[in-house]
Amino acid sequence: MYEVVLVDNNSTDDTVSIAAEFATSHPDLAVHVIPESEQGVSCARRTGMRFASVRSRGRVNAEERFYLVSADADCRVDEDWLYELFVAMESGKAAIGVCDYYYSASHFAGRPRLWDAITKTLRCRAVTFALFGGFPDGKGFAVDRDVHDRVGGIEICYQLQDGRFVNHLSDDWDFGIKVRGSGEDIGYVPRSGVEINPRRVDHAIDEVIAGRAYGSDGIIVMRDIRPRTAGVAVDLTEEQAQQAWDYSVKDFTPKNTILPVLLTPSLLDDGAVIEFFGPSLAERLAARIAEIKDEMRMTDFTPIHSYKTPSYRLYFEFADEIFARLRATVGEDIGYPPPLPPCLQDVAPDRFTEFVKYYCEDRESGEAHNYFGNGGVF
Structure with missing residues (x-):
């Protein structure tokens, strides 16, 4: 088979x-x-x-229907990983099946602050993936072969770094954006499990805390995280844990609660999605998405560089309300939106949306990108 x-x-x-x-x-x-x-x-x-x-x-x-299934080399798939993906793809209408990713809790024994930041991210993801289907992650996903071929397969974007071209790391998310943008569905398969190699956190912990796990200034690349020495596992301080969580949730929220409805506004007509956001917020999100798409004169949001600006703008405009819904559905410990960047804290309320637009246009270099960082390594 x-x-x-x-x-x-x-x-x-x-x-x-x-x-x-x-x-x-x-x-x-x-x-x-x-x-x-x-x-x-x-x-x-x-x-x-x-x-x-x-x-x-x-x-x-x-x-017959064929599936292409990808898994990262440093992860460990559950024994029934492939079976559960196959059953879900055969029984559903989704073109992509997204696995459930997890860490072994035993690896983080004695590091409760780090483990808390990780598990809060995973709890948020479980809620939004169940609602929106999520996006494929290299750690493990399946795609209908014909859909893969129709959208052109995996596309690699290139960036300039120190005078040479480097390939952009987000090919898996880019691929999911192309598939969803083509009108296909993405389904979450929580019974198909993939264990993440903890070295992704252990050997990049300083960058995780500072939101630079996958680069900065718009350059998102895979860094070498093979251990050079046997490191000593220590927990984060309270300040480090808060900073790591701030970057993780700032990375998570635009990508996992805003981007799906930005690409597929019809999701905001779904009963479960309306219940999550609340009728008023769902209605206003739909109206604002239509306005932004018209303003930007965009026919799609398929390239990764195109979706960032509208996702970031919607984040700033609706962050307080979205975090309120996350607290209600995931837990009060999710807390509140991290502080605004200093340049926006001083803007008069009646001009806030205007300046958010100019700030987020700086999406691929400078302060806007670094504010959101790449804390999504969790």
């Missing part, structure tokens, strides 16, 4: 030899090891999914 594709993205360990040995000892399973010379998880994911799509066209039952 399935074949395995391993993308060798310039590995320097024994990955290829281990895969070859595994394939030899499992002759009943098709295992393909393919190279990708351009460094980066985005490039590896694109190459692997393209190969799988082409490969599936040659299968005997080519008229």
Whole structure:
């Protein structure tokens, strides 16, 4: 029923030899090891999914529905991960199935402040993913092969960093935006579990706290988080924990509560979504989204660089009310919106929306990007 594709993205360990040995000892399973010379998880994911799509066209039952399923190399999938994804995709209408991602609590024993920041993010995500379906994350998702091909597959955006092109890290989210923007649904599959490697937090903890886990000034890249030394696991101070949470929730809220309805305004007609936001907020969000889309003269929000400005603008305009709904549905410990950037704190209330627009136009460099940071590493 399935074949395995391993993308060798310039590995320097024994990955290829281990895969070859595994394939030899499992002759009943098709295992393909393919190279990708351009460094980066985005490039590896694109190459692997393209190969799988082409490969599936040659299968005997080519008229059946086929799925491409991606998983990051440093994660660990649950034993029934693939089965649960398959059942959900076969029984539902969604073009993408999004897994449930989690950390092992035992790894963070003795670090209650860090664990609290992580679990608050995961609790928020569980609520919004159940409502909106979420977005695919490289840690694990499935996509209908025909939809993958129709939208052009994984697209990689390039940015300039120190005079050279580097590939943008958010290919998985970009892909989900393209799929949802094409009119397809995304479904959350909470029974399909993927355990996140805790090194993503442990060996980038200083950047997580400061909202620079995946870069700054608009450059979002995959950094090398392989441990160089055996680090000592220590908890965060109260101040660090608050800062880490502030960046995490500022990253989470525009992407997971605003972006879905920005891309698919019809979600605001859904009963469960209306109950979450409340009728008044849902109605005003719908009206404001229509205004912003008309003002920006945009026909879609598919590129990742295009969705940031309207998502950030809506965040500033509705943050107090959205956080109130998160407190009501997730828990009072979610708290309140982090402080405004200093430049907006001094703006007269009657000109706030006007200056938010100019602030958020700075989305890909400078202070606007760094205010929201990349705390979503959780």
